[in-house]
Each structure stands twice: as structure tokens, then as C-alpha cells.
Amino acid sequence: MEIRNFSIIAHVDHGKSTLADRILELTQAVSERQRRDQMLDTLELERERGITIKATPMRLFYTAKSGQRYLFNLIDTPGHVDFNYEVSRALRACEGVLLVVDASQGVEAQTIQNAYLAIDNGLEVLPVINKIDLPNADVPGAIAELEEVIGIPGDTAVAVSAKTGENVEAILEGIIAHLPPPKGDPDAPLSCLIFDAMFDSYQGVISFVRVMDGTVKKGDVIRIFSTGKTFEVDKVGYFSPAPTVSDQLGPGEVGWITAAIKDIADTQIGDTITSDKNPVSAPIPGFKPAQPVVFSGLYPTDSEDYPKLREALEKLSLNDAAFSFEPETSEALGFGFRCGFLGLLHADIVQARLEREFGLGLIATAPAVIYEVERTDGSREHIQNPADLPEPDKIARILEPFVRLNVYVPEEYVGNVMGLLQERRGEMKNMVYHGRRVELRYEIPFGEILYDFHDRLKSLTRGYASMDYEPLEYREGKLVKLDILVNDEKVDALAVIVHRDKAYSLGRKIVDKMAEVIPRQMFAVPIQAAIGGKIIARATVRAFRKDVTAKCYGGDITRKRKLLEKQKKGKERMKQLGTVEVPQEAFLAVLSGDE
Ligand SMILES: Nc1nc2c(ncn2[C@@H]2O[C@H](COP(=O)(O)OP(=O)(O)OP(=O)(O)O)[C@@H](O)[C@H]2O)c(=O)[nH]1
DSSP: OEEEEEEEEESTTSSHHHHHHHHHHHTTOSOTTTOOTTTTOOSHHHHHHTOOOSOOEEEEEEEOTTSOEEEEEEEEOOOSGGGHHHHHHHHHTOSEEEEEEETTTOSOHHHHHHHHHHHHTTOEEEEEEEOTTSTTOOHHHHHHHIIIIIOOOSTTOEEOOTTTOTTHHHHHHHHHHHSOOOOOOTTSOOEEEEEEEEEETTTEEEEEEEEEESOEETTOEEEETTTOOEEEOOEEEEESSSEEEESEEOTTOEEEEEOOOOOGGGSOTTOEEEESSSOOSSOOOOOOOOOOOEEEEEEESSGGGHHHHHHHHHHHHHHOTTOEEEEEEETTTEEEEEEEESSHHHHHHHHHHHHHHHOOOEEEOOOBOOEEEEETTSOEEEESSGGGOOOGGGEEEEEEEEEEEEEEEEGGGHHHHHHHHHHTTOEEEEEEEETTEEEEEEEEEGGGGTSSHHHHHHHHTTTOOEEEEEEEEEEEEOEEEEEEEETTEEOGGGOEEEEGGGHHHHHHHHHHHHHHHSOOBSSOEEEEEEETTEEEEEEEEOBOOOOTTGGGOSSOHHHHHHHHHHHHHHTTTEEEETTEEEEHHHHTGGGSOOO
16 A cells, blocks of 8 residues: 655644644544544643644545545644754654645744755645635735745645635645655665654553664564664554554554663664664664753752652653753752753643642742853853852853844834844844745844743734744853842842843842742841842832631631641742742742833
């Protein structure tokens, strides 16, 4: 049977998951009973946030108008800029992509970025113009943008509504006509690409693979190319959508392998699986390794939970190759972990999973980028935690990471966006008109777009702007460490590195926000911001304590206990700093909006 392996790529919200669902329905891969809101979004969190995180492969059958039957492997990819690494992994397993564009929005930042990722991987692109049921849908406009901005021919484009199902079948015919079948030699040595992996407590690591050449079946001894480690294959199979066992996997096929692999580090994403007896001489060209770029400290609110947190982090990292962690100690917060993420959304998701799936109460410190410090003695080091910055007299200079930022925005909002970018120390490199849409190209410190930048961008453009970025080199900046003192004690976990010109306004903002969110105590608590030894801003948490049991008029002891328990619950995300109870929000005061 002929095979087509493809992925769907799109800007966030252009309808990728909805379209994938429709395709599943058309190919009857899922019974209505099995159908959930968004079939392919497997994690609970994904459904809640309406975004796709993990790439999920699916095996579908389609009988074409010609009467011939085809096997399709559909690999879903995430849409958010934080998860670009997952996209590039998934694309390596395909020959082609459906590039979905919302007919009412046109081409946006991730449309372009994902399209280039596909083109750079040598994939064929089939444009799909979606949401044609919307009154403001502009199909010719969207096609023109695709041709103009990305340079792909629009004549094969299929216009559909994933919502109503209109014309979706034409996509399936388009896939057969325009996306190439996989090539591969069943008799060649085994060469299998690992494009994802997950950990299962019964089976060990389940590697998601695309077979390039050769075949793999139960009992084969496989070798992981980069480490040379060998394992005996336990089972192979595909996703339909539940993992289903099959006899073997051959060239062009997408499926999974289990081989009693206990450590996910043994099956790194992008690595090649080959046969131990008859190995290939060269691996499949590798993926870009996922690099955490944003770091934040995670501490248990109850210090007794430290071992539980370590265990949870270990488990999570089994399923998330892009996430890193190492032990860290804070004077203020005790024992915790410095965790690395791909971006703020990724950090949010990891934290939410730790709390939900593992029942942990956590305090997260403000996310920060990695700075490079050159000491006066000429040595250089990378600083993941602002608290680790050397004394000012030992610092020759501090360098910060820059990114190339592209913002796409309708003409009328260009002024607003340029104002924001200037405020964030951005330097304009170019401005390109694509019809009524303008692309602003900037170079900007990564740290400046970390906090509330995306929200501000959206609110300044009524939601119309979109953005993407890629890392540039480190550049010297006039940076200083801003210390925060609570009750006259410096709190290491609250320190941030900021640009000198912004230190005063940021210090003011942080102390005000903290004074607002820290509950009143028995005594007045001063909150101060300082640079070096110099106090630059101050606010006070006034004294007072609400006695929640006062209104219980003695008597009813259960009611009293309930109230106390409720109060205790409310405190779960609090941390005792000396004599002061500080809630999670205070640790993220630096993130609070500019307004
Ligand atoms: N009117 C209309 N709405 C659609 C259509 N397709 C998708 N939508 C809606 O657009 C929104 C986004 O759709 P999703 O399928 O979740 O988008 P996505 O691209 O998968 O988003 P991510 O998973 O976050 O990347 C949802 O509210 C859908 O109901 C369509 O053809 N017509």
C-alpha cells in the first residue's frame, strides 16, 4: 500500500487541531464515542489551554477517488513559538506538510517560520486555506500572501472549512497528488529516526520512530547510534490512536518501539536506531538539540516536599527532553531546583503539571535569561541565577543575549508597536510591507521580551500582531543587579538583573506590587529595592492580622476547623521569609504589567 507521511503546520489558532480532527473523521480512524473535544491534544493541560504540546503520530487509511487505498501517517505538531523544536523533530519524519492559513487572518509570524522550517527540511508544501465559512474570509488574499511572503505557488492550495467540513476531502486528494511517497529500502540496514519519546512505567521508554530503511520487529537487537547501547526489541506498533501492536515496521512507516529501555536519556530525540548485527555506517542527520533559554527556580512551599519535587522533576523530564533541572539552594527559600525552559509558556506548563499531577505546592522565582559575566581577572562565566552575580567590583562587563525579532502587524498599529519596541531597547533593522501588513525587523535583548511583552503587543494591536524570534549573539549591556529586601533582609530569590536606566522604575514597581500582595502581618514590614548598597525604592506592608475565626462565636468547632483549613489552603503557595509570609505572586512581582 502506498504511504504518505505528513504534518500539519500553522500559526496558533488557524485551525490545525480542528482540521486534524476532520481528517480523522473522514478516514474514520476514530469512532464518535472515542472522540473528545480535540482528539490529538492528549494532555489535559493542552485541552485546557487550547494548544498542542506533544507531537502525536496517527495512522489513517484513505480510499482515493481513483479506488486506490493509501496509508497516511499524520504527525501533529505544536503551534506555539516555544515549541519550535518539537516541530522540527516531527517534520524530519515526513515528506510533506499541510500549511494551514486562516482565510480571515492571512499569513502570520509562525506561518512563515513553520513554512521555512518545512522548506529547509526539503518537504513539499500543500497550502490549505481554512475557515472559508467566516464572513470575512479572503481566500485570494491569503493565497497572494503565501506567494508573495513565503514564495510558494498557490495553485495547489485547497480552500476549506475545518469547522463545517466543507471541501476537506479535497485535501486528502491533494496529499496524494502533491506530496511524495516515502523512499526507502526494506533490505538495507535498519535506520530509524527517533522523533519523540515518552516514558511508561510498565513498558519503559516508548520511542516514536520513523523507519527510513530496513525493517524492525520483536526480538531484533537494536543499537542506539550515538551511545552504542543495545536493546532487544520488546514490541513494535503504531498509533491508531491508541498504541497498537504490529508484526513489524518497514521503510516509510511511522510507529513506536519498546525495548525495556529504562532511561529516556538512552533514546535522545533525533538519534538513529539501527540494527546491532548489521548497522548503518552513518546516522540520520541530527535534529537541533533543544536548548533551554529561560531559567527559573522552583522551590517546594513545604520544604519536606523536596524529595517529592526531585522525583516529580525526574519523571517530567522523562517526557520532556527540552526541560532541564539541577539542585539549587537559596538563603531565603531553602532547597530547590534551577529549571531551564524553552520559554515562558513552557515554564508555565511545567509548573502547572508539577502542581496538578504531583500535588506539589511550589514557589517559582522570576524567569531570567542566561547572562554572561566577564570578571576583572578576564575569566568568563554564564549566570543562570541573578543571585550568583559576582560583587560589582569584580565585574568587568555583563553581556546579555540578543534576539532577532520579527513582528507582523497591520499598518495602522505600526506606531504603537514601534513605541513598545523602543521602550524595550529594540533596534530597528528593517521594515517591509506585505500589502497592508507590515513586518518589523528588530534586534532586541531577549530579557526585554520575556516579561509581558507578548501581552502588551497584543493589547496595543487589538490582538492583530504576531511575532517570532531567533537567538543572536551576546552583547554588552549596562546591566545591574537589583536586590529586594524584605524586613531589611536581602532576599536572594528576588534579585533580578536589569538595565541601569530602568532600575528605578522597575524597583518602584516591584516594591509596590509586593506591598500589595503580601498579606498584612502583626507588624509593619518594609519592602525595599536596592542597587549595590543603595536603596532606590521603598514600600511598607502595614500591620494587621485578620482573625478569621472571630466571627465563629465560639461554639461550632467543625466550622472553625473548616475555616482554618481553608485559610491553610490559601497559604499553600506562601513561603515564610524570616517572620514574614510571602505569597507566590510576590516572587513574580517583576512580571506584573507595565500599566
Ligand atoms: N469559523 C471557523 N472556525 C474554525 C475553523 N477551524 C478552526 N476554527 C476555530 O479556530 C479556533 C482554533 O482552532 P484550533 O484547531 O484549536 O487551532 P490550532 O491551530 O490547532 O491551535 P493550536 O493547537 O493552539 O496551534 C477554534 O476556536 C476553532 O473552533 C473553521 O474552518 N471555521
